[in-house]
Amino acid sequence: MKSALTLAAIALTLSSGNALAHDEDVLQMSPPGAPYIQVSDALPLPEFIPGLGTLFVDPDTLPAGPFLAYDHDGNLSATVYMTPLEDLQSGTSYDGLAVGNHTVSSVDIYFNAGHPGVDRPHAHVVLFHDEDAKSRLAE
Amino acid sequence: MTPGRREFLMVGGGVIATLGFPRVTLAGPGETIEMKGTARGEHVWFAPVGLAVAPGTTVRFVNRDPGNSHTATAYHPDIFDRQRRIPEQAVAWDSDFLLPGESFEVTLTVSGVYDYYCLPHEMAGMVGRILVGQPTDQGWEGAAGDSDDLEPEALAGFPRVDDIIARGRILREEYE
Numbered sequence: 001m002k003s004a005l006t007l008a009a010i011a012l013t014l015s016s017g018n019a020l021a022h023d024e025d026v027l028q029m030s031p032p033g034a035p036y037i038q039v040s041d042a043l044p045l046p047e048f049i050p051g052l053g054t055l056f057v058d059p060d061t062l063p064a065g066p067f068l069a070y071d072h073d074g075n076l077s078a079t080v081y082m083t084p085l086e087d088l089q090s091g092t093s094y095d096g097l098a099v100g101n102h103t104v105s106s107v108d109i110y111f112n113a114g115h116p117g118v119d120r121p122h123a124h125v126v127l128f129h130d131e132d133a134k135s136r137l138a139e
Numbered sequence: 140m141t142p143g144r145r146e147f148l149m150v151g152g153g154v155i156a157t158l159g160f161p162r163v164t165l166a167g168p169g170e171t172i173e174m175k176g177t178a179r180g181e182h183v184w185f186a187p188v189g190l191a192v193a194p195g196t197t198v199r200f201v202n203r204d205p206g207n208s209h210t211a212t213a214y215h216p217d218i219f220d221r222q223r224r225i226p227e228q229a230v231a232w233d234s235d236f237l238l239p240g241e242s243f244e245v246t247l248t249v250s251g252v253y254d255y256y257c258l259p260h261e262m263a264g265m266v267g268r269i270l271v272g273q274p275t276d277q278g279w280e281g282a283a284g285d286s287d288d289l290e291p292e293a294l295a296g297f298p299r300v301d302d303i304i305a306r307g308r309i310l311r312e313e314y315e
Contacts, residue, residue, distance in 0.1 A: 044236030
């Protein structure tokens with residue numbers, strides 16, 4: 001009985017793992033599909049934003065995201081979060097946010113004064129998924 | 140500014156001697172105001188942030204920020220129900236969102252002080268002020284006062300009328 005439960009648990013774990021891996025795979029190339037939409041299709045922003053690339057987001061996750069950032073070749077290069085400073089100061093926390101890829105080579109955090117979609121001063125938290133990602137998103 | 144300094148006004152690189160109320164050589168008939176931002180969007184601004192022009196001048200707003208969109212939007216009840224901060228007889232304007240490289244033109248004919256803002260960046264203090272004509276013009280309407288309608292960041296962003304009169308154009312040099 002114990003071994004049967006163990007096998008079931010392992011099978012469930014593997015199944016869950018496969019599902020996660022599968023979902024993550026779907027996001028690695030642009031477009032990522034529903035529920036993600038291209039930010040420049042919904043908001044007056046450039047299709048490719050220097051430093052951030054081409055962004056997709058699930059509208060239900062705004063303002064924090066994750067925003068999936070793709071390079072010119074459609075490769076997922078970064079996952080970006082946007083957190084209004086006023087919300088953080090007033091006690092809002094953004095916990096358990098999803099990531100586009102579980103490999104993170106470096107993280108940049110910086111201030112942004114605002115833009116359509118997140119028009120309040122906020123922080124950009126950028127998780128780069130490989131060593132060259134930042135240069136590919138630069139321009 | 141001291142009375143002595145007011146007698147010599149630097150405008151467009153020239154020096155103009157004046158008597159009595161300071162006079163300024165007004166830009167026109169066409170002027171450009173750029174919408175700019177730092178690479179990561181930490182700072183956004185109009186350049187120049189303060190500008191003096193002659194009545195009838197066409198002002199062209201152009202977005203030079205490669206990573207952001209901007210608007211030039213007059214403070215007026217007809218546009219997002221904001222408190223009026225342009226002359227009463229002036230026509231309100233709104234450029235709508237301008238993507239990088241896009242531009243919008245407005246011709247300003249009524250003398251007075253025009254305050255405007257960037258819709259997504261007003262809270263970041265991205266506002267500007269245009270003086271059309273001079274305070275001695277008939278019907279001149281000066282700057283609107285402080286208001287609860289404005290965030291402190293926006294109120295702090297308007298250059299002083301006297302400074303615009305004295306210098307003709309004002310740049311936020313720390314970002315230029």
